Amino acid sequence: MDPLKGEFKMESIKILDVKGMSCPMPIVRTKKEMDTLHSGEILEVHATDRGSLADMPAWANAAGHTIVDQKEEANVIKFFIKKA
Amino acid sequence: MAFIKMTAAQVARKVIENQKLFILDVRNRDAYEDWKIEGHNFDYLNVPYFDLLDGVEEILAKLPTDRDVLVVCAKEGSSLMIAEMISEEGRDVFYLEGGMDSWSSYLEPIKVGNLTGGGELYQFVRLGKGCLSYMVISEGEAAIVDAVRFTDVFINFAKEKNVEIKYVFDTHLHADHISGGRQLAQATGAAYYLPPKDAEEVVFDYTPLEDGLIVKIGASQIEVDALYSPGHTIGSTSFIVDRKYLLTGDILFIDSIGRPDLAGLAEDWVGDLRKTLYRRYRELTEDLIVLPAHFMIIDELNEDGTVAKSLGDLFLENHGLNIHDEDEFRHIVTDNLPPQPNSYQQIRQVNMGKINPSNDEQTEMEIGPNRCAVR
Known part of the structure; x- marks a missing residue:
């Protein structure tokens, strides 16, 4: 975490595993999960569908959520999505 | 419902x-x-x-x-x-x-015309990607030019036509799509020809496609003549089939011309491109029907779905053949070029045999339009 931002650690309240699922399921499941969160809470999503790279940020943007971090480890794409 | x-x-x-x-x-x-x-x-x-x-x-x-x-x-x-x-x-x-x-992977085979002695020429139109491949058929034998990677389509078509694929040619080392040439040659026992100047880095055996090479297909001896025509790449080679058709590869399209930068040497190759389009092709008979390796826009399709037009018509109508000032030509084909095709560096590596991606990875690399032309 960037210390200049004055935050400590990115705490995701929940991890959603959509590995192995293909489009549209990663986003369908993410949306469903986000609906259960409170504003400001962060959902961590683990996906393997390459289409998520473009679609997840586009969906989050349209829905008003913020992707606060995104990384890729061993072909698993991890999104940290903060609820609007 | x-x-x-x-x-x-x-x-x-x-x-x-x-x-x-x-x-x-x-x-x-x-x-x-x-x-x-x-x-x-x-x-x-x-x-x-x-x-x-x-x-x-x-x-x-x-x-x-x-x-x-x-x-x-x-x-x-x-x-x-x-x-x-x-x-x-x-x-x-x-x-x-x-x-x-x-x-992106669908190919529609369309007959372009008949050749001497009962031969036939087919164009395989890959509508989704704008790639065009060709099959010359003559009395039990076939030659294929610029095969895309869906080699089954060509093999099955040859079976239907009861012909044996004897020659497989690539007009140049492609940068926008993955060639099926090498796999097709391996599967059929055909010879695989590549222009040696484009093939300096390839890691497999091939037959050199030299200027002036003449290959005769079938008993009626339909000629496929190679014509060195650099500019899109340094090795780019055209074919004249049965003295009637000019297969231009990525040098000349219906409504545009080839771009010289995809192998990284636009400045060096612009002179070659100029020479090919404004001298070598000018020496050919204008009756030849131009058959390119790509189309960029749907308007380039004829009524029957083929992509073909006489060389004479292109000299009149194709903007890229009518830029009389050499400096202006140089400017147009080297500056303000459209974006390069997706993954074009990787695709070149695949076509050189240096990397061997899975089928899914190949599909991913080929997403998007071909972008081989300058308009």
Whole structure:
């Protein structure tokens, strides 16, 4: 975490595993999960569908959520999505 | 109401027969704007599937009822989901089987014409990607030029026609799509020809495609003559088939000309491109029918779906053949070029045999339009 931002650690309240699922399921499941969160809470999503790279940020943007971090480890794409 | 599968082959017929179709493309905006299914009489609506998860009511009024509505996405899954939602609202709707992946890989074989002694020339139109491959058939033998990677299509077509594939040529080392030449030659025992100047880094054996090479196909000895025509790449070679057809590779298209920069040497090759287009091709008879390795826009298709026009017509109509000032030509083909094809560096590596990606990875690399031309 960037210390200049004055935050400590990115705490995701929940991890959603959509590995192995293909489009549209990663986003369908993410949306469903986000609906259960409170504003400001962060959902961590683990996906393997390459289409998520473009679609997840586009969906989050349209829905008003913020992707606060995104990384890729061993072909698993991890999104940290903060609820609007 | 029903949601029904439509295949890439059915969409291809609609393109070629100028039929009407309404496409609801549910990919994200960038993907849609980069590349979509083009048809003369197609209308479009782009709404990403993730904007429709709560329902499709808001777009129903925008979907026409006087023609087929086809839902399209990248691979199929999202279009199937949206098509089902639309059908639940009481509308008949189609979805594209296999999505844009299958559209990109579909080949439509179309006969270009007859050759001496009962021979035939076929053009394989890859509508989704704008790639054109060719098969010359003569009395039990076939030669294939610029085969795309779906080698089964050529092998099955040759079986249907009862011909043996004897020669496989690539006009140059392709940068926008993965060649099927080497695999096709391996599978059929044919010789695989590549221009040696494009093949300096390849890691497999090939037969050098030299200027002036003449190959005779079948008993009626239809000639396929190689003509060195550099500019898009330093090795680019054209073919004259049966003294009637000029296969130009990526040097000359119907409504544009080749770009010299995809192998990284635009400045060096612009002179070669100029010489090929303004001298070598000028020495040929204008009756030759030009058959390029690509088309860029749907307007380049003829009524029957082929992409072909006489060299004389192109000298009159193709802007790229009518830039008389050499400096202006240099400027046009080296400055302000369109974006390069997706993954073109990787695709060149595949075509040199240096990397061997899986089928899925190859599909991913080939997403998008070909972008081989300067207009």
